[in-house]
Amino acid sequence: MPNSVKIPVAIRMLEKYGKDIFKCPCCTHGRLQIVNTVRYFKTKTQDIKEIQKIVNAINKATPFE
Secondary structure, eight states: OOOOOOOOHHHHHHHHHOOOTTBOTTTSSSBOOOOOOOOOOSOOOOOHHHHHHHHTOOOTTOOOO
């Protein structure tokens, strides 16, 4: 089985839809930058070990790893 190549989602969107997801939607000239990533959990715990367990969980349906 040949090795798979991981293509970033931004490149896939550009190829499939012709949309640059990093282009500013207002002026269409500037580039957007990621400044923060927020993950929402269905847990009310403040325990850091529990949160790390949720963040690092692997999807059981994933055939890899």
